[in-house]
Amino acid sequence: MPSVWTVFGWELRKLRFQKRTYLGLGAAVAIPIIFVVATSLRGGGPHEVAFGRYIHDSGLAIPLVLLLFGSIWLYPLITALVAGDIFASEDHNGTLKTILTRSLERQQIFAGKALAAGLYGIGAITLSGVTAIVAGCIASGFNPLTSLSGTRLSAGSALGLVLASLGFYLLPILAIACIGLLLSTVTRNSAAAVVGTLMVSLLIQLVGILPGLEGVHPYLLSTQFNAWQGLLRTPIDWAPIVRSAWVCALYAIPALTAAFLVFLRRDVAGG
Secondary structure (H helix, E strand, C coil): CCCHHHHHHHHHHHHHCCHHHHHHHHHHHHHHHHHHHHHHHHCCCCCCCCCHHHCCCCCCHHHHHHHHHHCCCHHHHHHHHHHCCCCHHHHHHCCHHHHHCCCCCHHHHHHHHHHHHHHHHHHHHHHHHHHHHHHHHHHHCCCCEECCCCCEECHHHHHHHHHHHHHHHHHHHHHHHHHHHHHHHHHCCHHHHHHHHHHHHHHHHHHHHCCCCHHHHHHCHHHHCCHHHHHHCCCCCCHHHHHHHHHHHHHHHHHHHHHHHHHHCCCCCCC
């Protein structure tokens, strides 16, 4: 009997044969390598950002710096490539009606597709982070790292915190994925949904730099991309991490719910 996991499996197989899948994953791998090569050849570093001054002392600083730069457009775009397409492509290809004839309920189709989009976002960020760790350690060594509080962390402890930082970074990424799913169901156009998701992300970041709006900064989705920095303080500052969890939920849950309701009411009589 077909189930959510049946749809999930179908979607993963479909992603294997889509160019956008490899475009996003390729960028996730290529950007860290390009960054490491460029900074190694130049000999300097982005000293104005957290951990930028340490990228030549410890390779474990590389993934942390990339988390800061990637939140601007790279990781939201990679996430949107699949989240913004996964429903809209069915409209473009006229295949949703066919899927609904396979003894599947709409809620099962929605859940399976949403899980596939979420897994892609998680996989892309994980792949990028692991690539950055490996490339960074090859270039600068698996060495101790200085925390944001000035504490010297052993290489093993720093690695654990870097991996945990990647995990918490996924919270706003999954919120972005939910926004992409909403736009995918509403616009029924892959390009519009992908670009729209990126524009929403950039617009939120723009609000964050406007003067006079400092009071809303803790509640912007863009701010949550920096919540992981609380892990790199001594002692760990859990406040931004806990806030990130519920703030991201405030963005993700309404978007996902709206996408679900739109999908349930979608007219597929035409294809």
